[in-house]
Amino acid sequence: MKKEFITASDDQTIDLGRELAREMRPPLLILLIGDLGAGKTTLAKGIAAGLQAAREEDVTSPSFTLVHEYRQGPFPVYHVDLYRLEDAREVATLGLEDLWSDERPAIILIEWGEKLGPPLPGPRxxxxxxxxxxxRRKFTVEERITTDEHGLNR
Ligand SMILES: Nc1ncnc2c1ncn2[C@@H]1O[C@H](COP(=O)(O)OP(=O)(O)OP(=O)(O)O)[C@@H](O)[C@H]1O
Ligand SMILES: [Mg+2]
Structure with missing residues (x-):
């Protein structure tokens, strides 16, 4: 399923993130794909706030630490930024799959998600x-399922 939204300010993008969060259930991987300054972190603010995992102002770009964890809500929300990583091999060293366990389902937001290579198995x-x-920014949301660790059925 593919849905499109257009926003005309960063506030509207935060509201869109809050709206989208209402449909999100863990486990879920969210790839945020767009150029520098497109609005990935802004949308992540709305999503993390909508999931009640963090306050908007506490959601900032994890460009240096690579992974932020927001744990105020009923399940963990991770916010990852792959911008500084060179290739899929470097991404693999982050151990993202360790954030992803059956016992503790999480929602993982990944900026520059297209660098992930084969995504983690599960809904995305x-x-x-x-x-x-x-x-003005256009958001295209597609729900997918990655069926195995090789990223088949992308
Ligand atoms: N409709 C909009 N939605 C989101 N941000 C907008 C919008 N209009 C203007 N902006 C501005 O665009 C910038 C978006 O920044 P943001 O950090 O969210 O982008 P990003 O995609 O995470 O960038 P980066 O690639 O550096 O991580 C902000 O300066 C914001 O004020
Ligand atoms: Mg960002």
Whole structure:
């Protein structure tokens, strides 16, 4: 299923994130895909706040620490930024699969998610963000399932 949304300000993008969060259940991997400044972190703020995992102001870009964990809510929410990593092999050293356990289902948000290579198995949303000029952004949300660790059925 593919859905499209357009926002015209960062506040509207945060509201969209809160709205999308209402449909999210763990385990879920969310790939945030879009250029520099597209609005990935802004959308993540709305999602993490909507999931009651963190306050908006506590959701910032994990570009140096690579992974943030927001644990105020009923399940853990992880926020990852792969921008600084060079390739899928380096991404593999992060051990993202360890965040992903049957006992403790989580929601994992990944900025620059397209660098992930084979995504973790399980349900996944791909969210693509396009800059339409000025403050307008287009969000395309696709629900997918990765059936095994090789990323088949992408
Ligand atoms: N409709 C909009 N939605 C989101 N952000 C917007 C919008 N219009 C303008 N902006 C601005 O665009 C920037 C988006 O920044 P944000 O950090 O969310 O992007 P990002 O995709 O995470 O960037 P990076 O690749 O550096 O991680 C902010 O400066 C924000 O104010
Ligand atoms: Mg960002």
């Amino acid at each position: 949303w791909d969210i693509r963000i396009e800059d339409l000029g000025d403050d």
